[in-house]
Amino acid sequence: MSQASGEKDPFIGALGKIYAGYTGGFVVFVILLAILEQLGVPDRIIGYLFVFLTIGVYAYIGIISRTAVVSEYYVAGRRVPALYNGMATGSDWMSAASFIGMAGSLYALGYGGLAFILGWTGGYMLVAILLAPYLRKFGQYTVPDFLGARFGGNLARSIGVVVLITASFVYVVAQIVGVGIITQRFLDVSFTLAVFLGLAGILVCSMLGGMRAVTWTQVAQYIILIIAYLIPAILMSVKISGVPIPQLMYGIALERIEGLEAAFRAAGQTPPPGVTAFHTAPFVGANGQFSLSAAVNFFALVFCLMVGTAALPHILMRYFTTPSVREARQSVAWSLFFIFLLYFTAPAYAAFAKVEIYQNIIGQPIASLPDWIRNWQIMSPYGVPWINIVDANRDGILQWGEFRIHPDVVVLATPEIAGLPYVIAGLVAAGGLAAALSTADGLLLALANALSHDVYYKMIDRNAPTARRLVISRVLLVIVAILAAWTAGNMGADILFLVAWAFSIAAAGLFAALVMGVWYKKTTNAAACWGMAIGYIATFGYLIHTEFFGLYFMELFGNRDAILAAARQTANAATASAEVKAYAASLVANAANVKDGALAWFGNIWGPQLATDSALLRGRVVGRLWGINNISGGIIGVPLSFLTIWLVSKFTQAPSQAMQDFIDDIRIPKGGVRLADRREAVE
């Protein structure tokens, strides 16, 4: 066994007791609130108690874990046991998107949404077999540390930092939006104020104690989030099937959904925009027939999310905290287990909520809808109410297509939908908050560490004293957090869409270089730098180009019909400027002069079924190369990055003997690491 866990550390030894006591305390707290609710304490007070008391506990852990030791600050002293690191990784990983957004996406997309379930679990296999043990053996502080040591210093390190910052920043903004949504609903404050309140909760956990504080709060947050996710699902399962095992019983709900959908369709109704009419059918278009494009999109998304999982620095750096290589491997398995507990339940959540809504809400007179619907008919930051009742045919009865629920609300509103007491709704909010806060903490730490350790210490001032490094790290943490909150407060964007971007960016920028660095000895410095840069630029450029300049993207890659279709869509795009609209109108007016785009041959290389087209999404005309949604943008960048690294390695001089020794050492658990460049050592 390793040295760290071999020593009798009283704190590590007592962890089991500490967290068991904590879990018991939380359960008592929930029961107490349930009693208070029965005694007539108003809902609002219950909501306040949940939000403030849980944040208070995290803050307490954050404060008692404060540290002034560099290795504690960056890697929690490398003594986090595999099991606890697994839990911490679980909550680091499961974000607002997983907790709040995922069941909602499954509700809307049916089978198509399962790409998120698969993609966000399977990636851990890649982490375990390709990266985590070797990065742990290398044993420094950050992912760019590895890139710097393996690929000859600051150029590789800088590119790694750029990718890390882009991916993590996009991701953290999505988390802060999540915190804002929950705080807004349960504290009844404006969205912008809610964002900044949530920010305070995030900072107090991570600022004083760095990785060490974040680790122990994340374990605490995991316990709350998993309890909060499982209890409503269990109660729903009891309500609908009579058996408290939702994961086993939602088959019944799926069958009922299929029946109800068929009945709605038979009555000539259509589903609301964005919701599938065939919940369980794989790879179908709106008409229920097989769609090649749907299948390609499904697998592309699964691939990007998996590879992204294995490249996101805030996850990889969690495995730097285990005492040994062996525990790093074990820890990945535990991480996946703890994540699995939630993901395994999410499809049940979605199915139960859907049955409840299809059975008991659709078809009712609009005037007599239950109270919870009114509670959620408040404005969302996306510019539409969370639940939007649109009586399109003015008959006073709620039809299938007239009940529009934002995906992010499904989980938060489920307890109310099922008629469970308010204390359960509060519990879910506390869980969602724990999920968003823990991920935001991990991401902010990854960002601040990259800036303070990799940029400031490694590249600007090699001789900076420890105290100054830690102060700079904390100041940067606060600055990055405020920037992210400012961005979140000013942007209305779907959580899942932003998160999936982060995965594609990390996947295309980092994955190939990290994997080839360990598994392909001949990878040269130049090859890795080119590979990272090309993967990153291709993917990030593609995302920006298709998302914000969709019409121009189509003019390049689309054929004549696709360009005209995009131009027509522009007229309905809420966010398009007047100039763009005028330009699109001129295209439509002069349709006879419009020609195929210069690269239309490339955009249509797979034939008409996978032609490049565009869709009206998020108020924009979004281009889709080969019909693939841009959330799977990494599908282009990842192979490109691998190819570049392999090709350039063929034509550049092979790595030195010292570098080959270094690779030999990180491949073997035993012994030390012979660094090719001594200056790359951290202490």
Added chain:
Amino acid sequence: MPLVEEGRAPESATAPAVDPATAREYWKKTSGLMWTVLGIWAFFSFVIHFFAPALNPIHVLGFPLGFWFAAQGSLVAFVVGLFWFAKRQNEIDEEFGVQED
């Protein structure tokens, strides 16, 4: 909770931990395991879901089988697969005597 402790400084080394021949054999076996697990990964991530439309008419406990694999079956395989991998890799480490001391 103790507030300030020294963390362990990363080891630095001047000599390889095992002789090159053992290292080569070890890496061969480790790579073999990696490819095996990568195969399992690819099967449960992609291959099985190609057949989702064909599996879906089969219902078990109400679950269409194709849907069940994407929602739960593959996940179970991932978790079991990873614990198996960790165990197997430990055995390989011990076989070649390269485990941490």
